Amino acid sequence: MAVDLHMHSLFSVDGFSTPEELMEIMAGKGITTVSLTDHNSVDGVERARAKARQLGLGFVTGAEFDVEWHGSEQHMLAFGFDPANTAIRRICARHFAQYPLNFERFLPILERRHGITREQLAAGLAKRYRTKEAPVLNKWYAREFMVTAGISVDDRAALAAMSAIASEAERNVATPWVWSDLETVRDAVHAAGGIILIAHPTKFLRGRMRDQMRLVEAALAGGIDGLELYHPANMAEPHFNEFVEEARRLGCALSGGSDTHTDPNRDKSNFSAPDWLVETIANALKRRVSHPKES
Template sequence: MEKFIDLHMHSLYSDDGEFTPTQLVEKCYDAGIRIMAIADHNSVKAIDEAKSVAKEKGILYIPAVEIDCTYEGINLHVLGYGIDYHDEDFVKLEDNVLNQELACSLKKLELTNALGFQLTKEDLDALSDNGVYTGEMFGEVLLGKEEYKDHELLKPYREGGSRSDNPFVNFYWDFYAQGKPCYTEIKYPSLKETIELIHKHGGKAVLAHPGNNLKGQFEVFDDMMKLGYDGVECFSNYHSPETVEYFYQKGQEYNIMTTCGSDYHGKTKPAIELGECRCIIDEHIIEEQLKSNHLI
């Protein structure tokens, strides 16, 4: 089946992204993607630049953001498509999260060293341009240090190891995600507030990679639907065929958009390529959904 849509990727305006907005658009063009959206974490800074370059390349560009939020103690990511991204609300959102992340970064360093390492701020500052240290950065620094080449904790992430397909992001999921030893809590908006924010600014709210965030509790999706989702990202690199099918059927049941996104970051997730979304339907159907929701 023809692949020409990718509605979820990250630029360097996400702390774990690698490429500039222009570079991402050029990569999409080379990959044959003709409908795209950069959805940075809690940031809309990439949009104007990307939109301009996409227009030159003949690519349909959808303004988007990926917002961290919570629902009954579960951390979620919600994609907002077609938003009026120039509004001050999005600047406030980014500033609020950034200030908390700066404080949490120092705590992450402390917790990481408690695992048996001796990292310094300088080690992390070599990768971070704003003082925010992500779990992926810790993974990259530790895996790059000669003195830890035989460290037992790092073996699964080295070549041939069970977690070596996307070593940096897998290190994040195993040590820095909710419930893990180096997790630091950030006060994110509620799911209700997030959906309301997206709707207030003319956007459509889509739950990102639910198979990841709702692992072991898919039934929660039915409760969350009462808050007004417009879509679900059922086609995702993170989803097994069974998970894809489950959320695709949920999309049909609730008559909401069923979207696709690679969640491409660059070096953070080397096994993921642009346009790889595990989509099991004709992408022209997704294109029609985008049209009927006035997103293209």
């Protein structure tokens, strides 16, 4: 049996599928346990859970949070928490508000460089984020718009154009993104009955296993419950098998997922992770219930 515990629906600003479509895709691939881990949002969780139940899939409540940790941005995966928890909802609302707030700096540059107006972008929001209430303008959506409007020839060209705009927009901004610190998110997840894991720990330390393990060990020392082990970025590392051995020796919670964001009509990946990962998550959740004050 195989699992996928890291995926994004259109409740993430850069996701394409509805929660229901994602569950159907996973069932079609033979995945048996899933978790919807939208960026800074739990709004799609109950829809995904209902569809997963209908399809006979195991389901783990999840989310992926941006956090500030030692002066830099880091992604954290949360599992098994109460998605209705007030503190979790408050963090999600604060973080999600960063997307349109950050994009306000992009708008005048987009119009000056490419003739794209707020009104043009807003006109397509409801169609792009179908079934999502009150979608917001953001740089990922604007990048897609540049391709569909014929302003950029392809995704790569749009990415380059948006990167140039970001450089100008954020030139004199000390903190373009303002995320909660790791401790705040960690404590909220724990108080809501969940666990928190460092996501794709190799992604920004390519080929440097010692540094990757130091990052993981620092996270664990800081009250994080484990790490995402099976992820395309991790699995691309030449030392991945050794990384797995080291991670399993830690005895912490381990997860794995495709990190898919894609349009259901374009998703051709065949990612899967082993189902024993779910047991490590379940064990960590039990420990959290037994020792709720630990962090």
